[in-house]
Structure formats: C-alpha cells, structure tokens
Amino acid sequence: MSLEIRAIEPGEFEDMRRAMGLVFGSDPPQGDSRFERVLPFDRTRCVFDDGQIVGTSGAFSLTMTVPGSQVACGGTTAVAVLPTHRRRGLLREMMRAHLDDVREHGEPIAALWASDSAIYGRFGYGCASICHDIEIEIGRARWNRLAPDPAPARLVDRADALELAPPLYDRLRAVTPGFFDRTPVWWEDRSLRDSEPYREGGTGLRYVVVDGEDGIDGFATYRTKPAWDLHGAGRVVLRDLFAATPEAWSGLWSLLVNQDLVKTTGGGLRPTWDPVFDLLAGTRRAKATRLDALWVRLMDIPMALEARSYSSRIELIIGVSDPIGDVSGSYRLQAGTEGAECAPTTDEPSVWLDLEDLSSGYMGHARFRELARSGRVAGDAASIAALDSAFSWDPGPWCPEIF
Numbered sequence: 001m002s003l004e005i006r007a008i009e010p011g012e013f014e015d016m017r018r019a020m021g022l023v024f025g026s027d028p029p030q031g032d033s034r035f036e037r038v039l040p041f042d043r044t045r046c047v048f049d050d051g052q053i054v055g056t057s058g059a060f061s062l063t064m065t066v067p068g069s070q071v072a073c074g075g076t077t078a079v080a081v082l083p084t085h086r087r088r089g090l091l092r093e094m095m096r097a098h099l100d101d102v103r104e105h106g107e108p109i110a111a112l113w114a115s116d117s118a119i120y121g122r123f124g125y126g127c128a129s130i131c132h133d134i135e136i137e138i139g140r141a142r143w144n145r146l147a148p149d150p151a152p153a154r155l156v157d158r159a160d161a162l163e164l165a166p167p168l169y170d171r172l173r174a175v176t177p178g179f180f181d182r183t184p185v186w187w188e189d190r191s192l193r194d195s196e197p198y199r200e201g202g203t204g205l206r207y208v209v210v211d212g213e214d215g216i217d218g219f220a221t222y223r224t225k226p227a228w229d230l231h232g233a234g235r236v237v238l239r240d241l242f243a244a245t246p247e248a249w250s251g252l253w254s255l256l257v258n259q260d261l262v263k264t265t266g267g268g269l270r271p272t273w274d275p276v277f278d279l280l281a282g283t284r285r286a287k288a289t290r291l292d293a294l295w296v297r298l299m300d301i302p303m304a305l306e307a308r309s310y311s312s313r314i315e316l317i318i319g320v321s322d323p324i325g326d327v328s329g330s331y332r333l334q335a336g337t338e339g340a341e342c343a344p345t346t347d348e349p350s351v352w353l354d355l356e357d358l359s360s361g362y363m364g365h366a367r368f369r370e371l372a373r374s375g376r377v378a379g380d381a382a383s384i385a386a387l388d389s390a391f392s393w394d395p396g397p398w399c400p401e402i403f
Contacts (some may be wrong), residue, residue, distance in 0.1 A: 003047045003090075005055075008041050012053070013181075016046055016078075019053045021112060022079035024115070035078070035173050037189050043074075043105075045097040054085040055097045060403055062149040065173055066112060067364045068309025068311045069391040073180065074102030074299070074402050089122070091147050095123050099299070099326070107303040108376050109362070112299045113402045117292050122323050124297045126360030129178050129397035131293035134268035134276065134286050141257040143250070150252035151218065152212045161192055161207035164344055165219045172242055177363045178399035180205035191222070191240070191401060201225055202237055208255060210248040214231040218248030222267070222324025232260065242400060249275040269293065271398035294399040296359045299329050304362065310335040314390035319349030327355060335390060351379035351387060354368040364393025 008016050013036055039058050060075030081090050093391040096294050102110045114120050117127070117136030130184065143150075156164065166187060173179035182191055202223040207328065210218030220241040227233040236259050243249040253276050256265045268291075270276075276282045298304040312334040320330040332345040357371050368387040371377040377384060 002050050003092060004213075005045055005049070008044045008046055008053075010041055012046075013041065015053045016044065016056050018051075019046075019082060020052060020056050020078055020080050022038035022082055030378050037185050038183070040075070047085070047094055049085065052158070055081045055090045055094050055184065057094050059101060059105075059110075061105070061107075062111070062182045062242075062403070064109070064176070065177050066308045066362065067108075067177050067311075067391075070174075071109060071307045072105070074098075074105060074107045074110040075180070076102075076110050077403055083288070088207065090123075091119075094322070099123070099171070099297075100396070102299055103201070103326075104237065108300045108307055109359075110223050110299055111398060112295050112400075113399075114292065114295050118299075120269075121356040122294050122326060122361060123323050124293040125367075126291060126297070126324075126356040126358070126362075127292045127294075128360055128363040129365050129399055130272050130291040131268065132270045132272055132274065132288040132290050133266065133268045133291060134270050134274065134288055135264055136257055136262055136276075136280075136286050138236075138259065138262060138286050141265075142285075143254070144279060144281045147279045148246045148250050150254035151245070151247040153208050153210050153218070153220075153251045153255045155252060156207050156209055158192060158194070158205070158207060161219070162187055163207075164209055164216050165192070167215050168217070168244060169242065171244060173242040174357070176395055176398055177393060178397040178403070179197065181401070182401075199223065205239065208252060210243065210251045210293075210386040212244070212248070213396040217245045218252045218286055220252045223257070224262060226261070227263075232262060233234050234259075234262040236262050236265040238270075240400060241270075250279055253279055257297075269400055269402070271396065271400075273396055273398075294363065294397065296362055298327065298355060298359050298362060301331050301358075302344070305333055305335070305342040306340045307332070307364065307365070308340070309393075310340060310390040311392050311394075312336070312386075312389045314386050316351060316386060317345055317347050317349045319352040320333055320355055321352070322355040349379070350383040351377065353377045353379075361387070361391045362396035364391065364395075365397050366391035366393075 044058040060218040062073040062075040203226040209216045
C-alpha cells in the first residue's frame with residue numbers, strides 16, 4: 001500500500017466527490033456545484049492509495065462571528081474514509097494535515113459539523129453550540145396573549161430572495177456567534193440551492209420575507225411534503241428562518257403554522273433561544289429535540305481568546321491539555337468588557353481542562369460548572385464560576401447552516 005496525503009487537482013474533484021458519496025451513503029448528481037464552486041481545492045487534504053482517493057477532507061476559508069468580533073476560521077468539511085481503509089490511522093493522519101493547513105493560514109479557530117459526535121473531541125474540537133429540531137402540531141398552535149402581532153409576510157421568487165436575504169443575514173451575522181460569511185456564490189450554490197435530488201419528495205422551496213423600513217426584517221425558506229388522509233396530513237419543512245424584530249419572528253412563524261392540508265410544521269438547526277417557544281400559547285406545542293451543532297477547536301489559544309469579547313472581568317490561569325499536543329500548556333487570561341490579553345505562563349493554574357472543553361465554551365455556550373460536576377473540569381469553584389460568567393454571551397451561539 002502506497003499512501004499519499006495531498007490537495008486534489010481540479011480534474012480530481014469528481015473522484016473526491018465519489019469517495020465522499022461512498023462514505024456518506026449518497027450518489028451526488030452530476031453537475032452538483034454545492035462543493036465544486038465554493039471549496040478551495042488547494043485546501044483539500046485527501047488520502048491516495050496507489051492513485052485512488054480513499055480518504056477526503058477539506059477546509060472552507062470562512063469568517064466566523066465570535067462573541068463581540070469576527071475571526072478567520074478554517075471550516076473543516078468533507079471528512080471521510082472509505083470502509084475499505086478504516087482502522088488504519090488514516091483519519092488521524094488526514095486531520096493532522098488538515099490542521100497544519102489551518103495553522104498555516106493563520107486561522108485562530110477551526111470549526112465543523114460532526115457526522116459522528118464521538119469523533120472530534122479527540123482532536124480538540126468541542127461542541128460549541130446546541131440546536132433544536134422543532135416539530136409543531138398545526139391544529140394545536142395558538143399564539144400567546146403576550147406575543148406581538150405578526151408582521152405581514154409575503155412570498156417572493158428565488159431571484160428576489162437572492163437580492164433581499166443577504167443584507168438581513170449580514171445584519172444578524174454582525175452580532176450572532178456562529179454565523180459565517182456567505183459569498184454570492186455560496187448563496188447561489190448552497191444556501192438557496194433547490195435542486196430536485198435534494199427535495200426528498202417535497203415541493204420546491206418557498207421564499208418568504210417580512211418587509212422593514214430599510215430592506216427586510218425577516219426571511220424564511222420552506223417546502224411542503226404532501227400526504228393525504230381525510231383532512232390532509234402534509235408537513236411544512238422549514239429550511240431557514242431568521243429575523244431582526246419580534247414582529248418579524250412572529251410573522252414568519254405565524255405563516256408557517258397557518259397552512260392548509262398540513263398536519264405539522266418543523267425544521268432543524270434552530271437555535272435553543274428560537275422565539276417560537278415564547279410566541280406559542282404553551283411551550284409544549286413545540287416539541288424540541290436537542291442536538292449538537294457547531295464544533296470548534298482553538299488553534300492558537302492566545303490569539304483566539306484575545307479576539308473575542310467577554311461579559312465580565314476575569315483574571316486567572318488556565319491549564320489546557322490538547323489531545324494532539326499542539327497547544328498544551330498554561331495560559332494567563334486577563335479580560336473584561338474592554339478587551340483581553342492572553343499569554344503562556346509557567347505559573348500554577350487555578351483551572352485545568354481539556355482543549356475540547358475550552359473550545360466548547362469559546363462561542364458563548366459556556367457551561368464550565370456543568371463540566372466540573374461531571375469531573376471534566378477541575379479547579380477552585382470561584383475560578384470555574386468566573387469562567388462561566390466571562391465566557392457567556394447573548395445571543396447564544398447559532399450556526400444556521402451545515403457546511
């Protein structure tokens with residue numbers, strides 16, 4: 001077996017996509033540009049066995065919002081090893097090459113969506129946000145007496161959506177940890193792509209907006225999957241929904257739960273703080289399934305910790321264990337609402353934790369005291385509580401799109 005790890009050449013993309021399909025259980029249609037036009041080929045790191053691609057990985061060059069700022073991010077993607085080559089250490093070698101690439105690009109964080117949540121902690125990634133799959137029975141959906149009146153929503157076509165949605169998204173991206181920049185090509189080929197093979201028996205996408213004083217204040221996309229009984233038993237499948245005002249949130253959700261010939265409305269990747277739970281008269285009307293969402297790894301601890309903002313003052317020494325050894329050590333963090341300084345130190349830490357758990361709290365999903373109760377974080381109670389207070393952020397992290 002002669003193995004080589006390297007970036008693909010443009011003519012090798014179809015081979016890479018075919019290998020990914022073998023692992024992820026799909027046959028991507030010919031001409032599908034969801035990856036080809038947005039994935040930098042020089043940032044792929046694939047394993048070749050005698051010229052055949054047997055492992056794939058890549059990185060999107062993203063700019064991701066973190067608490068109070070935006071940073072360059074290596075968007076880890078397309079990680080797969082053929083079943084014929086598992087249990088040979090290929091994943092570790094490929095991830096090593098990928099993380100070296102992220103470091104060479106000077107990106108202080110890497111981030112991914114995990115197909116298997118048991119894999120990436122051993123590479124120092126931590127679960128940095130939680131999302132909900134939401135299901136609402138339309139017949140039981142009533143608005144809370146304190147909810148704002150729904151703002152009028154209107155349907156638009158795809159061309160209008162491509163023009164109207166990005167400015168609103170960028171307004172929200174400025175303040176929401178986990179949002180990342182979407183280029184025009186990304187909007188065209190990923191965010192608003194609606195090719196037949198990916199509809200799973202549903203209709204084409206419907207595009208909805210709520211108008212505001214300057215552009216739109218709300219945007220959603222959904223499709224309907226028809227099913228029939230005596231009264232109609234279809235399902236509204238939400239794909240994207242974000243808004244800038246309470247009235248816009250109310251208007252979009254109201255439209256989605258007031259549909260004829262459907263029984264349920266639902267969708268995934270929803271933030272844990274989605275206003276729908278408080279818009280409904282009775283939070284049980286929306287059933288939520290909790291799932292891990294964005295995973296983050298701090299590539300350069302001082303650079304990453306100095307890049308974000310903090311909700312309260314903190315000064316302590318953190319002992320960090322990196323499972324792959326790159327950034328293990330002790331770091332002095334001095335931070336407050338006005339900025340942060342972080343540097344390596346030889347002084348004794350007051351908190352000890354794995355890089356996975358430090359990375360988990362980085363985006364504002366801070367739960368260091370919970371981790372301490374499980375035995376994963378050690379140190380004095382006051383220091384751990386200070387970490388929770390300083391690292392927490394509002395709004396909580398939300399990444400509305402898998403990359």
